[in-house]
Amino acid sequence: MATKWKPIDEDQDNVQGKDLVYEMANRWQDDTLLPMIIWIDETQSYLDRHHGKRVKFQLDTSGKLKKGRENLGSMDLDGKIHNPKSPAKLRGLSANDLNQLRNFVLNNKYALEHIADMDIHIGQIWSDIIKGGEPASFEEIQKLNLKVDELIERNNSLD
Secondary structure, three states, rough: OOOOOOOOOOOOOHHHOOHHOOOOEEEEEHHHHHOOOOEEOOHHHHHHHHHOEEEHHHHHHOOOOOOHHHEEEEOOOOEEEEOOOHHHOOOOOOOHHHHHHHHHHOOOOOHHHHHHHOOOOHHHHHHHHHOOOOOOOHHHHHHHHHHHHHHHHHHHHHH
C-alpha cells in the first residue's frame, strides 16, 4: 500500500470553503507556464465530492485572485470542462488559454491521477511535471510516467 499523505487540518468539516481549494495545492503561472493559477487535488477530495479527479483553475486572469466558487472552473483529467458549463462564465479566458490548460492536464494525467490518490506527493514529482500548454511528445509523457511509477514503488517500499 502506498504512503498516504495527511492534510494539515484533520478537522476538515470546520474549514469554510473546504470544497473549493482546501485539499488542493495551488500552482502559480510561473510554476506551470500556464496563463492562469491552477489547483491540483492532492488529498482524495474528489471521493467526498462524488466526481472524478479534477484540476481547478482561475477564471478571471485580469486582476487579483478572487475567492469563491464562482471564480473557479474545473477540468477533469480527460480535459473536459465541468464548471462553468456556460462559455459566457469563462470570463477572460480565451480558447487558447483553455487549450493550454487541457494540454497541461493531458500531458500530466498519469501523475495528476496518482497525486490525487495520494500515491505520490506533489513535491516529489513537481520538477518532472511537463510545464506549459503545448502538447508533449510520447517520449516526454512516457518519461514522466516512468518517474511516477518509480516514486510509487519507492513509497510502497517505505510502508
